[in-house]
Amino acid sequence: MKALCLTLCFALPVLAQEPPPGPPPSGGRPQRMAYDATREVTLQGTVTAVNLRNQGPGTLVTLTLQTTEKTMEVTVGPDFVLKAKGFTFAVEDAITVIGAPGQGQGITARQITRGSETLTLLDESGQPAGGPGLR
Numbered sequence: 001m002k003a004l005c006l007t008l009c010f011a012l013p014v015l016a017q018e019p020p021p022g023p024p025p026s027g028g029r030p031q032r033m034a035y036d037a038t039r040e041v042t043l044q045g046t047v048t049a050v051n052l053r054n055q056g057p058g059t060l061v062t063l064t065l066q067t068t069e070k071t072m073e074v075t076v077g078p079d080f081v082l083k084a085k086g087f088t089f090a091v092e093d094a095i096t097v098i099g100a101p102g103q104g105q106g107i108t109a110r111q112i113t114r115g116s117e118t119l120t121l122l123d124e125s126g127q128p129a130g131g132p133g134l135r
Contacts, residue, residue, distance in 0.1 A: 035108060035126025039100045043067055047093040063089055073106035077121050087119045
């Protein structure tokens, strides 16, 4: 019994430091990746796929972009942002993306231009661009 008490006395403080399992404390929303504007690139290419993935309480939109050199994933953001800005993407859209490297081999888009339309997702510091419920 004495050994059990000693074990619990030493183990409980360590266990108390670990975060509880389950959704992040930010209300279930995943934390945003930091945007590094010093690593920004501009890419031109054609959308070969529009991908929707459940993430947290919403749906994340990514695009598969074929440039002249390679195929890569472009993280656009939550679908509610596109809906609020009245913007959609389709396969074969020719786009120009300004963004910075994100997770894996892809980039996180700050701005996407298609023809004469420009979708601004993040400001130059990487914060969500304004609009109702977007900041």
